[in-house]
Amino acid sequence: MKAFHAAARPAPERPNGQIATDFLDLVFELESGRSLPVLSRFEGPVSVRVVGARPQLLDAELDRLLARLREEAQIDISRVAGRQPASITLEVVPKRSLQALVPGAACFVAPNVSGWSEYRAKRNRPETDWTQLTTRRRMAVFIPGDVAPQEMRDCLHEEVAQALGPVNDLYRLSDSVFNDDNFHTVLTGFDMLILRAVYAPELHSGMSRETVAARLPEVLARLNPAGGTGTPTDRAPSPRAWKDAIETALAGGSPTSVRRAAATRAVDMARANGWHDTRLAFSLFALGRLNLGINSDLALAAFREAEAIYDSLPDTRLQAAHMGVQLAAHALSLGRGERAMAIVDKHLAAVQSAQNAALLATLLMIKAEALALLGRDAEAQLVRLDSLGWARYGFGSDDEVGARLMEIAAISPVNRS
Missing domain, CATH: 3.40.390.10 (Collagenase (Catalytic Domain))
Structure with missing residues (x-):
């Protein structure tokens, strides 16, 4: 570990x-x-x-x-x-x-x-x-x-x-x-x-x-x-209705259909308020996650827009990395190994700096599968071993680590076939 x-x-x-x-x-x-x-x-x-x-x-x-x-x-x-x-x-x-x-x-x-x-x-x-x-x-x-x-x-x-x-x-x-x-x-x-x-x-x-x-x-x-000067500035609070929608979208106990509808409302409210900040991006992130495996085109579009917003802001490199892991996984699923690796490499430094071992391990697992997809097996094995050390810190038990490893491996078209 x-x-x-x-x-x-x-x-x-x-x-x-x-x-x-x-x-x-x-x-x-x-x-x-x-x-x-x-x-x-x-x-x-x-x-x-x-x-x-x-x-x-x-x-x-x-x-x-x-x-x-x-x-x-x-x-x-x-x-x-x-x-x-x-x-x-x-x-x-x-x-x-x-x-x-x-x-x-x-x-x-x-x-x-x-x-x-x-x-x-x-x-x-x-x-x-x-x-x-x-x-x-x-x-x-x-x-x-x-x-x-x-x-x-x-x-x-x-x-x-x-x-x-x-x-x-x-x-x-x-x-x-x-x-x-x-x-x-x-x-x-x-x-x-x-x-x-x-x-x-x-x-x-x-x-x-x-x-x-x-x-x-x-x-x-x-x-x-x-x-500079520290005089407090007026910052309008986020509307209660938007917070309620986000909280419903994140609530694990609610039916998935209810959560998806709430995420859609959160995105709509963010757009209606003219926000182009972390609130719109986070709404899109919630929408994307809740549509994985259900409406892949919508999920992918949401992640891409969220990443673009986070990339445009000065201190949201870590948030962009959370979008990047979804986009890298999608590239891997299409057999685009070079693209998957480029996305992973773009975000590694921010994740390392933020000390998020679970996200770091996941990105490295995707990179290992991308390398294997390209026939670079020796490099793939080294990256995979590196990912396991972080995975034990991020996910805990060997069972959890193994499950995540198999989940990422199953994305690659080589393993699916």
């Missing part, structure tokens, strides 16, 4: 005015749409403990994450032994138990509790209501330990970050884990800037949105001088 090493992310390229608006929406709103009355954060050093049975890999991933938070977000955060009281308790819970209590959740964070049993006892009480929070003193992060290493790491990054600061997700963000599109899975430079701003000395727990907005220009000018 291969694994990534911690690496600092570049600072965001957007103006500080936009970042200030993003900060306010991330920090003062919940995903449900409810507003938070005040800024809440930890005041003073932050301690983290881990409880529950977990694989060794989790400790290494946590240490890398905390090192990044100290260096990039300038947060005074460190680990303590599992039996000691801590600001953040990271508890490893079997996936089945976690989803039995909170259906559909891969992982989550809860305020004012220090463990699973306490959360179960208090989950519907005022103590665990985010809107009642003024200063953060105890947070609990619950993640599954019986999933692929990448899924466990992804949960670790997003939920620890939310325990520290933002508790909202925004579809408009293209370079952040705080986005329900789930393209980014490790904390980005933008995320670290937001966290650093949350813990800036100019701010403190209990401040209102208006007070924070007044101080943000000074904070962001100091932390991100290349971004």
Whole structure:
């Protein structure tokens, strides 16, 4: 199994005015749409403990994450032994138990509790209501330990970050884990800037949105001088109807026909609103995925348009790679090995940088089959072996890795015949 090493992310390229608006929406709103009355954060050093049975890999991933938070977000955060009281308790819970209590959740964070049993006892009480929070003193992060290493790491990054600061997700963000599109899975430079701003000395727990907005220009000018003035700009929120359509399209429990119709509505609304940004592209991505094997022409057209949009934006190379994997697979299915390899090679660097092992393994598997299709068997075997190392991190068990390998191999016309 291969694994990534911690690496600092570049600072965001957007103006500080936009970042200030993003900060306010991330920090003062919940995903449900409810507003938070005040800024809440930890005041003073932050301690983290881990409880529950977990694989060794989790400790290494946590240490890398905390090192990044100290260096990039300038947060005074460190680990303590599992039996000691801590600001953040990271508890490893079997996936089945976690989803039995909170259906559909891969992982989550809860305020004012220090463990699973306490959360179960208090989950519907005022103590665990985010809107009642003024200063953060105890947070609990619950993640599954019986999933692929990448899924466990992804949960670790997003939920620890939310325990520290933002508790909202925004579809408009293209370079952040705080986005329900789930393209980014490790904390980005933008995320670290937001966290650093949350813990800036100019701010403190209990401040209102208006007070924070007044101080943000000074904070962001100091932390991100290349971004210019940090006066918040007006950014219209995404309409609730579009969000509802996207959420229905992504909901695994709904009939496929209902999800396809919802994806179509999302695309239509995005076009009607004149959007040519990540929201239209993501709507097209959802539409394409839901039409695979049903209407291949529509799916392919959706992926191509989405890739063109992502390619036209400055910080969406990873999103473009998710479209690329579909387009490369299509080229492979047509026996166009050179074309499939060109698409894969175009996206490898972005995927490697984003540390998405599952996507990296899939692209390399497609490249291996394309090489085999062209009769370059020795090269194909080397690339395939490389893909397996990443696949074990991205997909977990040997069964899952083998299934993905066979799925990609079945696309090639040589194997189909």
